[in-house]
Amino acid sequence: xxxxxxxxxxATASSNKRIGKRFYRLRIELVADGAKAFADFNPGxxxxxxxxxxxxxxxxxxxxxxxxxAERKILLRRPFSFTNVTAEKNRTIAELLYCVxxxxxxxMTTISAGDSLSVIGPLGNGxxxxxxxxxxxxxxxxxxxxxxxxxxxxxxxxxQTTGLDxxxxxxxxxxxxxxxxxxxxxxxxxxxxxxxEFAKYGVESLIATDDGSxxxxxxxxxxxxxxxxxxxxxxxxxxxxxxxxxxMLARMAELAKDKNIDCQLSLERRMACGIGLCQSCAVECRxxxxxxxxxxxxxxxGPVFESTEVVF
Numbered sequence: 343x344x345x346x347x348x349x350x351x352x353a354t355a356s357s358n359k360r361i362g363k364r365f366y367r368l369r370i371e372l373v374a375d376g377a378k379a380f381a382d383f384n385p386g387x388x389x390x391x392x393x394x395x396x397x398x399x400x401x402x403x404x405x406x407x408x409x410x411x412a413e414r415k416i417l418l419r420r421p422f423s424f425t426n427v428t429a430e431k432n433r434t435i436a437e438l439l440y441c442v443x444x445x446x447x448x449x450m451t452t453i454s455a456g457d458s459l460s461v462i463g464p465l466g467n468g469x470x471x472x473x474x475x476x477x478x479x480x481x482x483x484x485x486x487x488x489x490x491x492x493x494x495x496x497x498x499x500x501x502q503t504t505g506l507d508x509x510x511x512x513x514x515x516x517x518x519x520x521x522x523x524x525x526x527x528x529x530x531x532x533x534x535x536x537x538x539e540f541a542k543y544g545v546e547s548l549i550a551t552d553d554g555s556x557x558x559x560x561x562x563x564x565x566x567x568x569x570x571x572x573x574x575x576x577x578x579x580x581x582x583x584x585x586x587x588x589x590m591l592a593r594m595a596e597l598a599k600d601k602n603i604d605c606q607l608s609l610e611r612r613m614a615c616g617i618g619l620c621q622s623c624a625v626e627c628r629x630x631x632x633x634x635x636x637x638x639x640x641x642x643x644g645p646v647f648e649s650t651e652v653v654f
Contacts, residue, residue, distance in 0.1 A: 347379060348379065348462065348463055348464055348465055348617075349375065349376075349379060349462070350460060350461070350462050351372055351375060351376030351379060351380075351460075351461050351462075351463075352372075352376065352458055352459070352460065352461075353370040353371060353372050353376060353436075353458070353459045353460075353461045354370065354371050354372075354456065354457070354458055354459070355368065355369070355370055355371075355453050355454065355455055355456065355457045355458075355459060356369045356370065356371050356435070356455055357369045357455055358450075358451070358453045358454065358455070360451075361521075361522070361523045362518070362521065362522075362523075363518065364405070364441050364442040364443075365439065365440075365441055365521045366439070366440055366441075366442070366450065366451060367425070367437060367438070367439055367523075368437070368438050368439075368440065368450065368453060369435065369436070369437045370435070370436050370437075370438075370459060370461070371433050371434070371435050371436075372433065372434045372435075372436070372461070373432060373433045373434075376434070376461070377429070377432065377433050377434040378434075379463070379464060380427060380429075380434045380436060380463065380464060381427075381429035381434050382429075382464075383424065383427040383434075383436070383463075383464050384464070384467075384468035384469070385468050385469050385489055385490075385492040385493035385495075385496045386423070386466070386467070386468025386469040386489045386492075386493065386608050386645065386646045387423070387463070387464045387465060387466050387467070387468040388421045388422060388423045388424075388463065388464075388465050388466050388489075388613075388616070388641075388645060389421070389422055389424070389436075389461050389462060389463030389464065389465060390419035390420065390421055390422075390461070390462040390463065390465065390613070390615075390616040391419055391420050391422060391459055391460070391461055392419050392459065392460040392461075393416050393419070393420055393446045393449055393450060394415070394416045394417065396416070396449035396450065396452060396453060397449065397452045398412055398413075398448065398449055398452065399448065399449075399451055399452050403451075404448065405442065405448075408442070408444070408445070408448055411444060411445050412445055412448055413445075414445045416445060416446050416449065418614045419462065419614070419615075419616065420446050420447075421465075421613045421616060421641070422438045422440065422488070423438070423488040423489040423492070423585075423608070424436045424437060424438050424488060424489075424492055425437050425438060425439050425487065425488045425491045425492055425539075426491070426492055426495060427492065438488060439485070439487055439488050439491075439521055440485075441485050441521060462616055463616075465616045465617065465641060466616075466640075466641055466642065466644060466645050466646070467643070467644060467645075467646055468489070468646055469489070469493055469583055469606055469608070469646050470606070470646075471501070471581070472581060472604060474578075474579070475506065475579060475580065475581040475604075476505065476506065476507065476575075476579040476580075477506070477507045477508075477509070477575055477579055477580045477581070478497060478506055478507070478508045478509075478580075478581050478582075478583065479508075479509055479510075479511065479566065479580065479581070479582045479583070480493060480494060480508065480509070480510040480511065480540075480545070480583050480584075481510075481511045481513075481562060481563070481566055481582060481583070481584040481585075481586070481594060482510065482511065482512040482513065482562070482584070482585060482586060483513050483514075483562055483584070483585070483586020483587050483590040483591075484513070484514050484515075484519065484521070484586055484587060485521055485586075486584070486585030486586035486587075486590075486608065486610070487512070487521055487522075487539075487585075488585075489585050489608050489646075490510065490583060490584075490585055490608075491539055491540065493583060494508060494510065494540055494543045494545045495543050497543070497545075498543040498544055498545070508543075508544075508545045508546075509545065509546045509547070509548070509569075510537065510540045510545050510546070510547040510548070511547070511548050511550065511562050511565055511566050511569070512536075512537060512540075512547060512548070512549055512550070512562065513549070513550040513551065513552075513561060513562025513563075513565065513586070513590070514550075514551055514552075515551065515552045515553065516551055516552070516553050516555045516556075517549075517551055517555040517556035518555075520549065520551070520556065522537055522538070522539055523538070523539070536548060536549050536557065537549070548565060548569070550562040550564070550565040561590070561593070562586075562590070563590060563593045563594055563597055566582075566594075566597065567597055570601060570603075577601055577602045577603045580603045580604070581603070581604050581605070581606070582594070582598055582603055582604070582605040582606070582649075583605075583606050583608075584605065584606070584607050584608070584649075585607070585608035585610070586610075587610075588609070588610070588654070591607045591609065591649075591652075591654070592654035594607065594649065595607065595649035595650070595652060595654060598649045598650075599649070599650065604648075605648070605649035605650075606646050606647070606648060606649065607646065607647055607648075607649050607652060608644075608645050608646050609625060609640050609644055609645050609646075609647060609652070610645070611623035611625070611640040611641070611644075611645070613640060613641040613645075615641070616641045617641065617642060618639040618641055618642035618643075621639060623639055623640035623641050624637040624638070624639065624640070625637065625638050625639070625640050625643070625644060625647065625652060626652070626653040627647065627651045627652055627653060628650070628651055628652075628653060635653055
């Protein structure tokens with residue numbers, strides 16, 4: 343967990359690039375106290391953005407399925423993980439990936455360089471790295487990319503000399519729903535580097551699509567299970583990190599339990615306040631040593647949980 347003190351900070355947008363039909367990459371910069379607070383942002387933590395004053399795009403640019411919802415007022419902040427955080431001398435640069443799925447993310451598409459944003463963070467608890475692990479497997483489902491891409495960078499910067507092998511598995515329903523800018527050529531894919539976003543950190547990657555339009559034909563969890571069965575690696579040497587739809591995370595937890603592999607899950611919930619006050623993001627968790635369960639707040643106690651802890 344980061345030692346930074348969370349707070350409300352002003353950020354400035356420096357770019358907002360469309361990378362797919364509904365996928366965008368937003369880059370923001372923080373200075374002064376905001377730069378200090380986010381300098382040690384831990385992969386898996388998140389921030390809350392105020393989008394209440396952001397304008398709608400022109401009507402002709404609004405997807406048909408969002409025309410009715412577009413006019414809704416944005417009252418609550420929206421939580422986002424970052425794909426990358428870079429601390430420089432006088433500023434901290436953060437990048438986030440988002441998909442246009444509702445009125446808030448629709449308005450985000452109109453953010454331009456120079457626009458100001460109110461950001462609360464850093465929030466929550468991120469990923470941790472147990473001692474003695476030799477292989478880290480990053481398992482992504484759909485829009486679960488950001489915290490795991492940030493984690494890939496963290497591993498490259500901090501664990502190169504320890505001999506930790508890192509491999510990413512990215513899944514989606516179809517190739518068009520993979521939230522990446524591009525895929526590498528056929529030769530690169532044969533070498534195990536399918537996704538440039540992970541390849542730039544020296545991380546191998548495999549793609550899985552439900553319809554077989556790219557990579558492995560089937561669920562990403564099945565792709566992982568097949569890879570594990572062929573790898574022959576001792577379970578005690580492996581750590582799995584995963585983020586994606588809850589049904590995928592439930593299967594991920596089941597697979598990790600069957601294989602006796604340590605696994606950390608980044609859960610997705612509606613986190614209205616981000617600090618545990620509104621209690622809208624409750625997660626049912628097991629109590630060690632008993633059959634009882636308790637409810638923890640995803641925003642405050644998570645969003646990263648041990649897979650053995652969560653009741654799906």
